Amino acid sequence: MQKAPSTQHVMRVSGPCRIPIPVACQTCYMQSWNGQERTSRGRLASTSSQVCLVPLSLKGPIQTPTRSSRLQATPVVAVAAPERPTILVTEELGEPGIDLLSQHGDVEKAYDLTPEQLCERIATADALIIRSATQVTKEVFEASKGRLKVVGRAGVGVDNHGCLVVNAPTANTIAAAEHGIALICALSRNVAQADASVKAGKWARSKYVGVSIVGKTLCIMGFGKVGSEVARRGIGLGFASVIAYDPYASEVKAQALGVKLVSWEEALAQGDFFSLHMPMTPQTKGIFNDDTFSKMKRGARVINVARGGVIDEPALVRALDAGIVAQAALDVFVKEPPPADNPLVGREDVVCTPHLGASTTEAQEGVSVEIAEAVVSALKGELAATAVNAPMVPAEVLAELQPFVALALGLGRAAVQLTDKSARILKQSDWCADDLDTRLLRAMVIKGILEQITTANVNLVNADLLAKNRGLRIIESTVPAEGKEVLKSLRIALGSSDTRFSAALGTDRKISVTGTVKGAAPYLTRIGTFDVDLSLDGIILLTRQKDQPGVISAVSTVLAEAGVNISFMSVSVTPDNDAVMALGLDMEPTPELLAKLPSLKGITEFAMFSEKV
Ligand SMILES: NC(=O)c1ccc[n+]([C@@H]2O[C@H](COP(=O)([O-])OP(=O)(O)OC[C@H]3O[C@@H](n4cnc5c(N)ncnc54)[C@H](O)[C@@H]3O)[C@@H](O)[C@H]2O)c1
Numbered sequence: 001m002q003k004a005p006s007t008q009h010v011m012r013v014s015g016p017c018r019i020p021i022p023v024a025c026q027t028c029y030m031q032s033w034n035g036q037e038r039t040s041r042g043r044l045a046s047t048s049s050q051v052c053l054v055p056l057s058l059k060g061p062i063q064t065p066t067r068s069s070r071l072q073a074t075p076v077v078a079v080a081a082p083e084r085p086t087i088l089v090t091e092e093l094g095e096p097g098i099d100l101l102s103q104h105g106d107v108e109k110a111y112d113l114t115p116e117q118l119c120e121r122i123a124t125a126d127a128l129i130i131r132s133a134t135q136v137t138k139e140v141f142e143a144s145k146g147r148l149k150v151v152g153r154a155g156v157g158v159d160n161h162g163c164l165v166v167n168a169p170t171a172n173t174i175a176a177a178e179h180g181i182a183l184i185c186a187l188s189r190n191v192a193q194a195d196a197s198v199k200a201g202k203w204a205r206s207k208y209v210g211v212s213i214v215g216k217t218l219c220i221m222g223f224g225k226v227g228s229e230v231a232r233r234g235i236g237l238g239f240a241s242v243i244a245y246d247p248y249a250s251e252v253k254a255q256a257l258g259v260k261l262v263s264w265e266e267a268l269a270q271g272d273f274f275s276l277h278m279p280m281t282p283q284t285k286g287i288f289n290d291d292t293f294s295k296m297k298r299g300a301r302v303i304n305v306a307r308g309g310v311i312d313e314p315a316l317v318r319a320l321d322a323g324i325v326a327q328a329a330l331d332v333f334v335k336e337p338p339p340a341d342n343p344l345v346g347r348e349d350v351v352c353t354p355h356l357g358a359s360t361t362e363a364q365e366g367v368s369v370e371i372a373e374a375v376v377s378a379l380k381g382e383l384a385a386t387a388v389n390a391p392m393v394p395a396e397v398l399a400e401l402q403p404f405v406a407l408a409l410g411l412g413r414a415a416v417q418l419t420d421k422s423a424r425i426l427k428q429s430d431w432c433a434d435d436l437d438t439r440l441l442r443a444m445v446i447k448g449i450l451e452q453i454t455t456a457n458v459n460l461v462n463a464d465l466l467a468k469n470r471g472l473r474i475i476e477s478t479v480p481a482e483g484k485e486v487l488k489s490l491r492i493a494l495g496s497s498d499t500r501f502s503a504a505l506g507t508d509r510k511i512s513v514t515g516t517v518k519g520a521a522p523y524l525t526r527i528g529t530f531d532v533d534l535s536l537d538g539i540i541l542l543t544r545q546k547d548q549p550g551v552i553s554a555v556s557t558v559l560a561e562a563g564v565n566i567s568f569m570s571v572s573v574t575p576d577n578d579a580v581m582a583l584g585l586d587m588e589p590t591p592e593l594l595a596k597l598p599s600l601k602g603i604t605e606f607a608m609f610s611e612k613v
């Protein structure tokens with residue numbers, strides 16, 4: 001790809017920085033590698049925004065994307081970090097990824113394991129990195145006995161194991177699209193068959209007369225990352241028209257690329273070359289069946305670089321035999337590798353490759369880094385942008401919720417340190433309750449509560465399950481607030497008769513703490529019925545006293561004598577002279593110091609909690 005002479009198109013890096021993933025230009029949707037410079041350690045470097053490198057000649061008509069088309073859904077998850085995790089890699093991974101993983105944990109490469117061997121090895125692994133040949137079954141999760149925290153790549157039904165699954169969703173997009181194009185060309189000109197024939201000593205020129213692409217219609221089935229890149233390249237190849245079927249695709253994106261979105265029936269009736277790019281789901285399983293093939297033009301060509309299971313293989317054999325499908329090119333199969341008796345493999349009218357879509361040097365380097373960064377970030381307890389078994393939160397919403405993540409965690413920690421029972425979360429928001437997807441915040445509240453009373457790693461995947469297992473009932477409600485903010489405040493109420501600080505009881509007799517975000521920092525604004533104003537950071541000492549002269553100085557003197565510095569203070573007084581004082585301390589007071597507090601004049605109770613866990 002050459003540098004465009006002049007363009008204002010800007011590439012936005014949606015993943016964490018420094019991952020060499022292809023990113024889409026926000027204006028023309030062209031994907032390019034986000035960074036071509038190598039750092040001194042050989043890694044690809046990138047910046048968070050850069051100029052689109054796509055030559056203008058390759059760009060489709062330009063449309064301004066809508067707000068929704070710009071929103072990228074981002075799954076977010078945090079898991080707790082083991083000190084030096086063991087990372088088991090069961091399939092070949094690029095060296096840049098291995099290097100990165102080795103900086104954060106002990107990497108064990110163990111290729112070609114049998115399912116039984118995988119179950120044995122998994123018992124000592126905190127993270128597992130796989131490619132498509134490794135099946136992570138229920139047995140594998142059971143054999144891990146809860147030690148496995150994250151699987152890098154893919155998995156089904158793992159939510160109940162509380163194990164996060166992350167993948168590398170973008171780094172092989174271009175490679176797969178290029179393979180699709182390679183197969184279209186190979187198919188139309190019989191490249192593979194002719195090559196085999198020459199190598200077998202033949203010179204069969206008339207046998208391998210091909211068909212031209214010019215004047216034909218390329219039909220993209222599944223207009224996602226790979227599909228749209230095949231479409232763009234298809235236009236460059238000279239197809240007369242490129243159409244796409246994808247019930248969920250953006251019209252704006254299609255228009256920008258010069259692709260016409262059509263119905264299922266129209267697609268089948270109009271396509272000459274069908275390039276399949278939909279994921280394997282219950283809806284797409286065997287979607288290319290007898291009925292589908294019967295609706296195609298006679299002599300259609302089918303290219304599958306997606307998943308073998310979207311084609312009903314016996315139906316494709318019948319369609320080839322009937323001449324409805326003239327040729328097929330298959331990179332993927334229902335069972336991989338295909339068994340020797342798979343009738344498709346031996347046919348002259350079918351070109352096969354062994355699941356090579358992602359197999360370019362560049363893509364594998366990119367994938368290795370993308371997955372390594374995702375696994376390391378998950379193990380470090382950071383928000384994992386490529387989690388696949390976690391709720392999707394649009395990037396824009398995530399940006400607005402982000403400051404509330406620390407608040408939710410802090411309030412959960414604060415509330416449970418004042419008691420420990422079931423929780424009620426009240427959100428004050430200007431957003432309609434249905435629009436406010438706050439599963440992330442709920443998970444953080446649960447994490448704040450549970451991490452003090454269990455050793456379990458709480459994350460977005462397992463939070464609800466762990467809460468349920470601990471008998472922690474979470475009730476959420478939202479009250480309207482004025483303004484445009486996504487959230488104004490959060491109130492956590494814990495139902496308990498077992499109160500360590502009775503001033504924290506609200507009018508509903510529940511331990512309650514309320515907070516907000518000020519300048520991106522979490523603040524506690526109310527404890528029980530007392531208004532406070534303190535940053536949720538570090539060690540906090542709460543005292544309750546009669547509002548009378550000398551109490552504040554007595555407490556500060558005791559602290560000062562022990563060398564404990566007060567970083568901030570907030571005092572709230574009710575009309576009947578009941579007062580709560582909140583003090584931020586630079587260091588944790590000793591038990592001896594705390595024992596002196598009840599004897600100080602006016603102090604009726606105190607509690608201390610830490611926001612450093
Ligand atoms: N052969 C390889 O080595 C290789 C490499 C990369 C990706 N893949 C596969 O290619 C496929 C596409 O990957 P991607 O990264 O573009 O995914 P993607 O999620 O970006 O795109 C998939 C698209 O399919 C659409 N879709 C979903 N259900 C559909 C349906 N019933 N009919 C039509 N369209 C439907 C979605 O709306 C989406 O736009 C996946 O199956 C992926 O596993 C294979």
Ligand SMILES: O=C(O)[C@H](O)COP(=O)(O)O
Pocket residue numbers: 131132133172355356357358359
């Ligand atoms: O799903 C994918 O990313 C592709 O099918 C590539 O699979 P591979 O990593 O096993 O080549």
